[in-house]
Amino acid sequence: GAVVSQHPSRVICKSGTSVKIECRSLDFQATTMFWYRQFPKQSLMLMATSNEGSKATYEQGVEKDKFLINHASLTLSTLTVTSAHPEDSSFYICSARGRRNTEAFFGQGTRLTVV
Amino acid sequence: AQSVTQPDIHITVSEGASLELRCNYSYGATPYLFWYVQSPGQGLQLLLKYFSGDTLVQGIKGFEAEFKRSQSSFNLRKPSVHWSDAAEYFCAVGAGAAGNKLTFGGGTRVLVKP
Numbered sequence: 001g002a003v004v005s006q007h008p009s010r011v012i013c014k015s016g017t018s019v020k021i022e023c024r025s026l027d028f029q030a031t032t033m034f035w036y037r038q039f040p041k042q043s044l045m046l047m048a049t050s051n052e053g054s055k056a057t058y059e060q061g062v063e064k065d066k067f068l069i070n071h072a073s074l075t076l077s078t079l080t081v082t083s084a085h086p087e088d089s090s091f092y093i094c095s096a097r098g099r100r101n102t103e104a105f106f107g108q109g110t111r112l113t114v115v
Numbered sequence: 116a117q118s119v120t121q122p123d124i125h126i127t128v129s130e131g132a133s134l135e136l137r138c139n140y141s142y143g144a145t146p147y148l149f150w151y152v153q154s155p156g157q158g159l160q161l162l163l164k165y166f167s168g169d170t171l172v173q174g175i176k177g178f179e180a181e182f183k184r185s186q187s188s189f190n191l192r193k194p195s196v197h198w199s200d201a202a203e204y205f206c207a208v209g210a211g212a213a214g215n216k217l218t219f220g221g222g223t224r225v226l227v228k229p
Contacts, residue, residue, distance in 0.1 A: 006158070032215065034215065034216065034217070042221070042222075043205065043219045043220060043221045043222050044159075044205070044217075044219045045219075046216065046217065046218070049211075049216060091156075093158055093159065095159075095215070095217075097215050103149075103161060103164060103215065104215040104217075105161075106151075106158045106159040106160075106161075107158050108157055108158040109156070109157065109158045111156065
């Protein structure tokens with residue numbers, strides 16, 4: 001299957017700083033990428049959908065100015081958590097789909113801890 | 116809007132015993148349905164999916180699932196579990212192109228007793 005890589009796998013940052021998470025499709029061109037958030041012992045919630053070269057579409061209740069998504073190329077999407085606060089601590093997972101894929105492939109996730 | 120319910124939060128099963136995980140969905144059209152498995156601190160691995168056709172779907176690791184439209188269900192089964200099957204399992208319904216915009220159920224944590 002296709003490979004999606006997320007980096008970093010874990011990050012700890014101070015409150016008020018910004019953190020960037022990368023999601024790369026390694027062996028296919030990802031026309032669409034999805035960003036999810038998972039709180040401890042809870043399910044995944046879709047945050048936003050991004051298509052290459054266009055603005056991301058955010059789900060209701062997700063602050064687009066806080067969670068900046070950039071999908072500048074067909075192999076890379078980034079999620080930047082701006083002015084992070086402890087309540088932003090969570091597990092963030094991306095998935096990516098290419099033109100020829102019938103399914104989206106998930107990255108391994110990024111554990112963000114804001115202290 | 117679509118929704119997914121996994122009634123069982125935890126299931127404990129003995130190694131070698133059969134396993135069935137329940138999933139009920141709500142969706143206005145023919146659904147795209149998925150089962151994923153997540154090991155602790157890891158991403159998601161697709162076990163199987165249903166788009167159309169045969170309602171009994173075979174997946175990886177010996178899992179299968181049956182789509183029952185009349186019951187709005189997509190239950191996951193495995194005849195004989197292995198200790199390595201201990202994980203969190205998520206059912207999801209998809210919207211959009213190829214159903215990739217996913218709505219997940221709450222998950223079922225499976226514990227396997229020796």
